[in-house]
Amino acid sequence: MTTYLLRDVSPLGAERTDLLLADGVVAQIGTGLDAPQDAVVVDASALVALPGLVDLHTHLREPGREDAETIATGTRAAAVGGFTAVHAMANTTPTQDTAGVVEQVWHLGRRAGWVDVFPVGAVTVGLEGERLAELGAMADSAARVRVFSDDGKCVHDPVVMRRALEYVKAFDGVVAQHAQEPRLTAGSQMHEGVVSAELGLAGWPAVAEEAVIARDVLLAEHVGSRLHVCHLSTAGSVEIVRWAKSRGIDVTAEVTPHHLMLTDELARGYDPIYKVNPPLRTQADVEAVREGLADGTIDIVATDHAPHPREDKDCEWAAAAFGMTGLETALSVVQEAMVDTGRMTWADVARVLSTAPARIGRVDDRHGRPIAVGEPANLTLVDPAARRVVRPEAQATKSVNSPFRGRELPGAVVATFLRGRATVLDGVPCDDDVAVAR
């Protein structure tokens, strides 16, 4: 295995030092380290080192929609985006609702070799919201599932939600809720507000999200369980989570990069590239989620990378699929929205994109670790001074539905290391090295 000496890198944006990566771990830290004979020396004097990013919410689409993404293409895109681990959502075909399917996804992730893939288990059979899936068997499987979600759909029946919350306690699992009251959002196309009224598109009101979050934090309190809120998007949701945390309720929440940056104004062009669930909200909501992320009410940023094939997006708004890609732009968007605005430091970025998601997903024995001697060398090197224009056709993901198309964003992932092995160097995926390691 290649040894890397990262010369003059800035861990978490702090003072520069050298990092020696050998035998899969951070072997030495210090200034002016001697380069071992066969080491590859990387001039990292312009780079910030972060613990490898961890995505709690990725749609890899395999099995079932390999025309949109495969585990191989999606995890390669994840590595390019600086990730060393992703949690793969359960809304595949077949659904990830049995030990057999989650083990298959886990095996395919290992075989691809780009990042560690942690399958999410469905809460209910077929995401139908009626009967609990075999949560225990998925937890005990080789995939060691700890995160359970019907994402794409809401676990709307309060009795089913209560049972799921109770059940996952046995193995320290968490239910990740896609908070969307279905009756309030039947036929909804975009955020309900001034813009939806003007465009004549059916609205998806903030209350449909907030009502479910309010119910679920109370359920989590009642049964003493752990709840995670997926892609929180409204100012009211931030308020409810803030209140729940102040009561000591064991709730965590995520926001997506697109909800940190984009608003419903973008729907005015009727371009379905901006159609997503939950919908893009208002500028006041964007301000509130930024503030919530900065003050710790929102624990993490998760991409909700949702690739769709062209034919599902190149159509009229009402017929188009909900969802946006995000793995390869997440870090840049967080830099623009939070770091370059002075709201967060790089140490905060490491928390919201690595340490906290690893902890919520209970993979913090391997990921989201401090950059310290003896720790697994899962690392991301970012050049904060770089700027680049997003070109979806040039991305590693198989799908081109990026809402950031044509935008210039700050920052670039220069390298990603998974257990000391480079998966990305000079911004380019290391196809040959990853193939050898397979």
Ligand SMILES: NC(=O)N[C@@H](CC(=O)O)C(=O)O
């Ligand atoms: N976010 C989306 O708009 N779509 C997701 C489902 C989801 O995250 O709810 C998808 O699977 O396409």
Ligand SMILES: [Zn+2]
């Ligand atoms: Zn969702």
Ligand SMILES: [Zn+2]
């Ligand atoms: Zn999702």
